Amino acid sequence: MTIRVGVVGAGVMGAEHARILHGSISGATVTAVADPASDRAHAVAVETGAWPFNSAEELIASPFVDAVLIASHDGAHADQVAACLELRKPVLCEKPLAPTVQECQALVEQQNAIGGTPLISVGFMRRFHPAYRELKERLAEGAVGQPLMILSSHRNVKSYPDGNSASTITNSGIHEIDITAWLLDSPIASVSWHAPKSTALDKTRQDPQLLHLRTADGVLTTVDVFLNAQYGYEVRCEVLGEQGSIELSAPQLTTANRALAATRTYAADWRPVFADAYRLQSQAWIDALTSRTRSPLATAEEGLQAVRVAEALVQSMNTGGGTVAVDNNKPSGPASPDGTSGRNLSHVH
Secondary structure (H helix, E strand, C coil), X not given: CCEEEEEECCCHHHHHHHHHXXXXXXXXXXXXXXXXXXXXXXXXXXHHCCEEEXXXXXXHHCCCCCXXXXXXXXXXXXXXXXXXXXXXXXXXXXXXXXXXXXXXXXXXXXXXXXXXXXXXXXXXXXXXXXHHHHHHHHHHCCCCXXXXXXXXXXXXXXXXXCCCXXXXXXXXXXHHHHHHHHHHCCCEEEEEEECCCCCCXXXXXXXXXEEEEEECCCCEEEXXXXXXXXXXXXXXXXXXXXXXXXXXXXXXXXXXXXXXXXXXXXXXXXXXXXXXXXXXXXXXXXXXXXXXXXXXXECHHHHHHHHHHXXXXXXXXXXXXXXXXXXXXXXXXXXXXXXXXXXXXXXXX
């Protein structure tokens, strides 16, 4: 059985997903690619042997598409996932599932009303990264005793355009939100947001940011998110326990020793660092579809929970950095459109 996949979004991430499905995943074929920019859709379609579409709605409704992978702009996710549910088509949606708690909640309720095997999977691919998986396994084995604190970093070379301080949390920091709860098997119960002096290289947002995440088991996680770190793409994670610590190893493969110095190189973005994670995630999704079993990827409910935490962090940012409890049961009010809610924060638009 071969699953015919349509990819919505032909930007950097969508194009990468299409290439992975086309060249590295058994049991799948890319039959359609959609993007409002017809030249991008056409280029990816030519590369993967798919049909180009200008409209996500047309692609989702196509009889030649069995399942849909959504890698479009965050703001389009809710409507596109809902369209997949209406046609009972399995969908893998890149994070976040939707921009707001209300939209995520509506998708969860729509899926529940359908019943049967859940159709929504959320692309928190770090759960499939071999290093994170080993870290989780060793924590479960008690390698460092009871976890007490996690120190994490998320650093990019340069921020992408069309963002602000809130989107730093909802689009980038949301990876740490999900992986923290996943590693500890404990929901995030409260958060707070903090920031040092902001870089002068990005006037659109506060950068870097420091996120505090306290899980229900009492473990405190600190995350520095720096989207304009300049030196390279890097993700760090160290868990401090009662009997030691365990951390991700540096992803660099080589060190050059020359002229009395040792140097190492960094990736320009996330793709080479998490190439295996994306491949393993896509294969797991397709395997579940071909075997008609439940997807092992993050669920819609987990996507909803991550957005609840992100909204609490935005609330903390907009109210001076105070601690905000995460409501794990009820939808909360949406953040303001620009993510600032009137707070006069330097470099936040």
